[in-house]
Amino acid sequence: MRIIDLSHCLKPLFINDKSKLSDVDMRSVFCYLFKPDPSVKWHIAHLISISSHIGTHIESPYHWMKDGADIASIPLDSLIGPAVKIDLSYKRKGEMISAEDLKKASGNRLRSNDMVFLQTNHSKLWGTEEYWDESPYLSVDAAKWLVKNKVKVVGIDGPRLDCYRARGRERYIIHEVLHGNGVLVIENMTNLDKFRDRGTAFILPVKIHGIDAFPVRVIVIEED
Numbered sequence: 055m056r057i058i059d060l061s062h063c064l065k066p067l068f069i070n071d072k073s074k075l076s077d078v079d080m081r082s083v084f085c086y087l088f089k090p091d092p093s094v095k096w097h098i099a100h101l102i103s104i105s106s107h108i109g110t111h112i113e114s115p116y117h118w119m120k121d122g123a124d125i126a127s128i129p130l131d132s133l134i135g136p137a138v139k140i141d142l143s144y145k146r147k148g149e150m151i152s153a154e155d156l157k158k159a160s161g162n163r164l165r166s167n168d169m170v171f172l173q174t175n176h177s178k179l180w181g182t183e184e185y186w187d188e189s190p191y192l193s194v195d196a197a198k199w200l201v202k203n204k205v206k207v208v209g210i211d212g213p214r215l216d217c218y219r220a221r222g223r224e225r226y227i228i229h230e231v232l233h234g235n236g237v238l239v240i241e242n243m244t245n246l247d248k249f250r251d252r253g254t255a256f257i258l259p260v261k262i263h264g265i266d267a268f269p270v271r272v273i274v275i276e277e278d
């Protein structure tokens with residue numbers, strides 16, 4: 055059995071650039087919360103301020119639909135279950151992933167209710183400015199193909215599933231197709247090269263009412 059962590063490690067920054075979603079503003083609050091007790095050698099707690107879309111995160115339908123389920127309302131059977139990797143690592147920056155590409159790369163391995171993780175290897179650029187630029191993206195047909203195949207979750211090892219260059223309604227059309235059909239989305243995954251093929255995934259965000267998305271530790275367990 056192999057346990058694979060598909061999540062990025064976040065590095066707290068003490069000087070926060072509010073324009074970026076990749077920063078964690080973290081401070082120690084020990085002295086504010088408790089009265090110092092000289093008999094205690096070490097006792098620490100933190101106060102953090104983060105975007106709901108920081109690092110590896112899951113998006114609920116509420117992110118894109120006013121009446122959609124929020125993070126706390128997602129049933130557990132949507133967050134734990136069979137997951138399959140689709141290897142699209144031959145795709146270059148800014149290249150489209152079509153329904154045909156998904157069909158070819160998935161072979162006959164996709165089953166209904168699968169979670170699908172798209173490997174593009176864009177995650178190798180994590181930590182650079184270039185990461186947030188153009189990345190491989192889904193065509194509308196590809197998103198519809200995933201919906202037709204009844205996948206529960208679509209994750210990617212890049213910053214988005216939409217086309218970075220698109221404008222107007224097209225800019226978030228993949229959000230519209232997936233969230234509109236109850237498919238959950240994970241962005242900024244990593245280590246998909248270590249996930250061979252198929253396993254059981256665990257995606258458990260902290261339950262906060264009324265929140266649209268939340269950072270998550272995505273774990274997959276693969277049998278040997």
Ligand SMILES: [Zn+2]
Pocket residue numbers: 107111113241267
């Ligand atoms: Zn997001």
